[in-house]
C-alpha cells in the first residue's frame with residue numbers, strides 16, 4: 001500500500017477557489033434546481049426517504065461554496081462533494097479538482 005499524498009493548505013485553498021461548487025456539481029451530472037435566493041437543491045448523496053425511496057433534497061449555496069442536507073446533516077465544500085459523489089479519498093478528490101482547473105499540485109510529505 002502506498003502512503004496517501006498530502007497537499008499544502010495553499011494548494012487546497014486554490015483548488016477550492018478555482019472550482020465553483022455549482023459548476024462542479026453540474027459537471028458531476030446534477031441538475032441544479034433553484035430554490036430561493038442564491039440557493040439550489042440537489043438530491044442528497046447519503047439518504048433516501050424510506051417510504052418513497054427518493055433521495056432527500058439538500059441545499060447547495062454557491063456563494064458559500066457549501067452544500068448541506070437538513071435531513072442527515074451530510075454536507076461540506078466542493079472537495080467533499082467530489083469525495084462523496086465519486087467515492088474518492090480526500091487526496092483523490094483534490095487531484096480531480098486540480099486537474100479540472102488546470103492546477104499543478106505539489107505533494108508534501
Ligand SMILES: [Zn+2]
Nearest residue numbers: 044047069072
Ligand atoms: Zn441527506
